[in-house]
Amino acid sequence: MKDYDLFGEIAMAKCYPIFGRAGTADLYNPDELLDLFLRCTVDGICITNMENRFIRINQIYTKIFGYTEDDVIGRCVDEFPNPDFLNGIMLKVKDGQDFPNLISQFHHKNGHLLDIAVSYSPLRTSTGGIIATIAIFRDVTKEINMERELKKTRELYKLISENASDLIKVYSKDKTIVYASPSHEKVLGFSPDELIGQHVLDVIQAEEQEPLKRMSKNLHDSGEPQLIQLKLKTKDNKAFYSETTVSPVYNENMGIESYVTVGRNITERIENDKALRNLDRLSIIGQLAAGVAHEIRNPLTSLKGFSKLLKTSTPSEKQNEYLSIISDELDRIDMIVNEFMSLAKPQAIQFEQGNLISIIDSTINVLRPQAMLDNVQFTVKYPKEDNLELQCSPNQLKQVFVNILKNAIESMPNGGNVSIGIRKWKKKRVVITFKDEGPGIDKELLKYLGTPFYTTKDKGIGLGLTVSNKIVQEHDGTMKIDSQQGKGTTVKIELDCI
Structure with a gap:
């Protein structure tokens, strides 16, 4: 029990011997000194005689218990509700024992209970005789x-x-685990004792270190809890994804002294997201196949024709010209196939530095064959600076842009123009705008866009915008779609840039 260090307990037990010292009688009046002490102490005090009758109380006692002097003086302690131990203590105090710093419950005059820290001591004369009990x-x-x-x-x-x-x-301030809930053993295979003392970098996969550093910087800059998705280590080396909230704990000087993290298993959700993305990617590949085949057929026709010419007797300068054309056409096929395979190959989300303009140009190259078939042109407007660098997953962003541009192309079966614009916004944000000249989308249908498996197209599967929105969110970005019937559709994506 806490020691409340009651003021005055020892002083009161010793006051009468002081009064009895030789040569002090003229300097101190014991009654006046006792009155002064009773008035000035911050504690409630009562003095009872050897018959357990109240002979003195102070104002603080009245304030604590509600009893006035008229209520208690001359009355016996037993006339009031008291703790059961009190009678035994009073007997022992009269035998000379002290009982400091007891914690018990006493009744207020109006009946409610009070928690009281109390000390009992004998009050002695100058010769050491016990004449009363003092309670503080x-x-x-x-x-x-x-x-x-x-x-x-x-x-x-x-x-x-x-x-x-x-x-x-x-976690402690230096990011060492000081507590881990028992759920870790069931979920990750590690007992709390195995985790305590480990650094945060010891419990996450190596590829998560950079995202963790960015999150830590955001937390210290903003002072607010942060949400982060992490891949954690498990005892059996299985994939485990956690959506974790990291909250700082501040000391009295508003400095961070520790961190509390609460993580939730989202492995199944991540696996489902991957399945949806792969399904969407396969859908895109199937729909682009005709355009890619058409685009490759053109250079193949050229290759076939110039190869036949080379078989005939032609001047050497013409042969060099034909070989140059063949080489260019092969490069063109190689570029188309590489872009197509880049889109088709499933990619884990790993952030790296990428150039936004290069990513968009690469996306346009993939879609140009389909656009040409449908008589659709791309108009691109880039800012003067060409160093728009992002921390991103380039292939994931490319999948987003393919979805948007493919939708724009398909909305204009009779041809038209798709405008693509990039502009810097604020200091470290960039806005990418895609605007088509299609028929637009009804206001009532617009609110359903992005719902899984909802589509307005005969051949669509309704996953493109769902997946795209998810990817943009993972890049700490936003995607907004505006459309009016007869005025086309505009998609705006906002992302962080370096």
């Missing part, structure tokens, strides 16, 4: 209630953390 009281109800609430809160948090399926950890 301090109301600690507020402190005790706070301790009770704190204990209840701790027990509640302990109950929650020990029974929750979420992964709860507490």
